[in-house]
Amino acid sequence: MVWGCISYGGVIRIVFIEETMTAAVYKQLLANNLRQSAREMGLEEFILMQDNDPKHTSRLVSNWLDEKDIQVLDLPPQSLDLNLIEAV
Numbered sequence: 675m676v677w678g679c680i681s682y683g684g685v686i687r688i689v690f691i692e693e694t695m696t697a698a699v700y701k702q703l704l705a706n707n708l709r710q711s712a713r714e715m716g717l718e719e720f721i722l723m724q725d726n727d728p729k730h731t732s733r734l735v736s737n738w739l740d741e742k743d744i745q746v747l748d749l750p751p752q753s754l755d756l757n758l759i760e761a762v
Contacts, residue, residue: 677703679711687711697732704735708744723747 675695679687689707693699712720722744724730739746 677707679707681715681717683715686714695729697729697734700729700732701735701738704738709742719745721745721747723749725749 675691677689677691678685687707687710689703691699691703708722712718722739724746726749729735
């Protein structure tokens with residue numbers, strides 16, 4: 675599995691995940707990569723776009739995002755055409 679951080683400027687970071695993706699693994703992935711990726715893009719503020727996978731929307735991840743004041747863009751269900759990472 676692959677996690678990617680992209681912006682209007684291009685692909686910033688690609689992370690290969692070899693373990694089974696769970697909400698806890700996803701939260702740790704964000705903790706290790708999200709803010710650093712934003713800094714590499716020169717951003718202090720950003721909006722996280724992710725799909726509606728249950729691991730992404732779990733209480734564990736949602737609470738962590740709230741604690742870190744990370745804004746999330748809500749996408750409608752089944753909206754792959756709106757998710758930029760699908761085109762990478």
